Amino acid sequence: MPRSWILVPVSKPEQIEQASRSGADAIVLDLVELIAENDKRAGRANVQAAIRTAKAGAAQVFVQIDPQSLDADLNACVWPEPDGIVMSRVESPEQIAHADAALSRLEHERGVAPGTLKIVAAVETARGNHAAYDIARASPRVRALTLGRADLVMDLRAEPSHEIHLMPYLMQRLIIIARAAGVAPIGAWWRAPDRGLLATPENTYEAAQRGRAIGFKGAMCLRANQVEPLNRAFARDASPRLNG
Amino acid sequence: MPVVTPRFIDHAWRRGCDFIVIDLEDSVPQHLKAHARSLVKDAIPKVSKGGAEAFTRINHDSVLADLEAIVWPGLKRVKYPKTEHAEEVRLLDSIITRLERERGIPPGTIEIDPGIETALGTANIFEIAGASPRVREFGASTGGYDYSRDLGVEMFVDFDQFVYAKGEAELAARTLGLGVRGAPFVANTTGSVSDGGRALLQAEAARQCGFHLGGGGLNPAVVESHNQGLTPGQDDVRDAHWVLEQHRRLIGTGETWIEVEGRVIDRYEAARARDTLEWAALCAERDRQKAEAVARTRAEMAKQDPAALK
Numbered sequence: 001m002p003r004s005w006i007l008v009p010v011s012k013p014e015q016i017e018q019a020s021r022s023g024a025d026a027i028v029l030d031l032v033e034l035i036a037e038n039d040k041r042a043g044r045a046n047v048q049a050a051i052r053t054a055k056a057g058a059a060q061v062f063v064q065i066d067p068q069s070l071d072a073d074l075n076a077c078v079w080p081e082p083d084g085i086v087m088s089r090v091e092s093p094e095q096i097a098h099a100d101a102a103l104s105r106l107e108h109e110r111g112v113a114p115g116t117l118k119i120v121a122a123v124e125t126a127r128g129n130h131a132a133y134d135i136a137r138a139s140p141r142v143r144a145l146t147l148g149r150a151d152l153v154m155d156l157r158a159e160p161s162h163e164i165h166l167m168p169y170l171m172q173r174l175i176i177i178a179r180a181a182g183v184a185p186i187g188a189w190w191r192a193p194d195r196g197l198l199a200t201p202e203n204t205y206e207a208a209q210r211g212r213a214i215g216f217k218g219a220m221c222l223r224a225n226q227v228e229p230l231n232r233a234f235a236r237d238a239s240p241r242l243n244g
Numbered sequence: 245m246p247v248v249t250p251r252f253i254d255h256a257w258r259r260g261c262d263f264i265v266i267d268l269e270d271s272v273p274q275h276l277k278a279h280a281r282s283l284v285k286d287a288i289p290k291v292s293k294g295g296a297e298a299f300t301r302i303n304h305d306s307v308l309a310d311l312e313a314i315v316w317p318g319l320k321r322v323k324y325p326k327t328e329h330a331e332e333v334r335l336l337d338s339i340i341t342r343l344e345r346e347r348g349i350p351p352g353t354i355e356i357d358p359g360i361e362t363a364l365g366t367a368n369i370f371e372i373a374g375a376s377p378r379v380r381e382f383g384a385s386t387g388g389y390d391y392s393r394d395l396g397v398e399m400f401v402d403f404d405q406f407v408y409a410k411g412e413a414e415l416a417a418r419t420l421g422l423g424v425r426g427a428p429f430v431a432n433t434t435g436s437v438s439d440g441g442r443a444l445l446q447a448e449a450a451r452q453c454g455f456h457l458g459g460g461g462l463n464p465a466v467v468e469s470h471n472q473g474l475t476p477g478q479d480d481v482r483d484a485h486w487v488l489e490q491h492r493r494l495i496g497t498g499e500t501w502i503e504v505e506g507r508v509i510d511r512y513e514a515a516r517a518r519d520t521l522e523w524a525a526l527c528a529e530r531d532r533q534k535a536e537a538v539a540r541t542r543a544e545m546a547k548q549d550p551a552a553l554k
Binding site for chain 1: 410414415419426428499500503
């Protein structure tokens, strides 16, 4: 399982190249969060070139897609094949079943071995979290669960203790569900004022250490300089002790 | 407040509350329960005179008698303590539905607030929160005396001892699309219920987490703190305008976020800023309504008995 997942907009070739040199274990080409609504159609046309650029390095390549435009997004991304897809804002097992069927059809049409493409399910809403156990078991393609940007999607803000409201509960719940379903829990334990985007390498390392301590296996990030701290914190031989 | 203490009920309208809970439960001694029931019908309009909404907390074990005594025009919400099963909420719903019909109250207007104060209630929380369309607001509680007794959890500690229980309540409320009552952790190591400073911190924490609803208090000394803490201040409003101004710079650039002065500006921050401005406007509107209600009440009192205003 990748230790570090870096999310880059599918429309920014220079950022994709930078990501492929960053040492990230996985590159997630984003069609959902980091791309303006009006650019999504053009973004889909860029996916094939983006996959080629990203695959030039050693990293696994995923494409983050939107269940609201599932078929268009999947059609754009199964050739040359990525290692899998990240499904944002998953809310029901039916959405996973639908994606599974669409991926099987595309694999068949495009000569990719059946069952090759993995699914990482991002549960970012209350409904998605409520249904997370069923979501995790909806297809053998599901290999990981993450809260993605749940803090933003659910509008969870900092408590006086600097914990992000509700996140300690949601993180532990997700980790138990992921382990029960036999999939990997992906995430880091961020504390205010960090929320991923601007976190320094030091704070990223601490968030990853805390995340590892409660059971996460690898985390997502948005900047190239956050990759190394994630790799270090989630390395198999890293000390399990929490530093501060 | 205990319905059997006339000086509390008579003066409640002057306190500036958004809602007032007329209590039949823990603050009323067992031998006064029947007497307490007979007072609620008159107490509802009394406590509402300053623009507050009237709630009543009933007893877990005398639902029928309590509801017969309290479901009258003007009642906004029934608080039901120690809910453990969805069936209890459905029973309340059916009795309230009958009483609304018999007493000329618009059907479906009286809300139910099922309190979760036991482990069993927590285990059944999702079914409880979804048991009736009368449950419109749901979530965690910041207090929890009964809860801590049931679970054997200490009350006054400096860390969040209810992470799981509060999380379950809030996830249920959010999943079902109900009004969410959140309870950000603020340490209370003293156990005081009349500490206005601590109440202000609690209310400010709730506002900063984006919540619009307070859990209420037990002492009039904390009302102003709750109102003040839950209302966006001038700095919040100014900051929200600044965020929206920065966010407009993104239009047409194809970018989804920018960094300004060390802060991320994106659609999520913009949504929070819009929420702050809407909430500030709603608070101002509510204050205006309450001020009007108080003025109306004072004018009526002056007409009837000029000496009573002293």
